Amino acid sequence: AQTVTQSQPEMSVQEAETVTLSCTYDTSESDYYLFWYKQPPSRQMILVIRQEAYKQQNATENRFSVNFQKAAKSFSLKISDSQLGDAAMYFCAYRIIQGAQKLVFGQGTRLTINP
């Protein structure tokens, strides 16, 4: 069974600084997607960034980038120039490409931005 682990229940960072959130996963599949979702108090999951496992290049979306280490099954999220609006719960998630479309989520990391 696939599992996703986020070992940091809480993280905090000063505004404008950089923070890295960790995620590891376990799977026997070779083709899959990895995601980082943000969940503000409104509860709606918002996609931050995604990575296809077959792509070696790390995904980047503006201030958000990932460090994808397939052999180590590690998928960390780096947030640069942190802003107050980045404060939220962040969830790492996984799904295989073919077959079951369900997302498997980690336990989440609560990110606090200090002004």
Add this chain to the structure above:
Amino acid sequence: GAGVSQSPRYKVAKRGQDVALRCDPISGHVSLFWYQQALGQGPEFLTYFQNEAQLDKSGLPSDRFFAERPEGSVSTLKIQRTQQEDSAVYLCASTLGGTTYGYTFGSGTRLTVV
């Protein structure tokens, strides 16, 4: 609609009551998912529909939980004889289906069983 709509936003039920939670997905989205998110935890998969067919219900925690999507659009998650451990946020998500990764989530229903 423009997004996934869930209702009610909040529901308080007395233990033993039956509840029904509604999800209205994005028009044209084939796949629909229900997740249960306990306080301070990540969402956990409950069930999945492709159109009106329920293809995976492996995550439903007991036979008190039942989901349907009779016309392949709106879905209802029903919980019978609610118990305190059912208290959670219930999230719905929809996608076009297949290998697409464009999940759109609703804002969930927070169920509190007292």
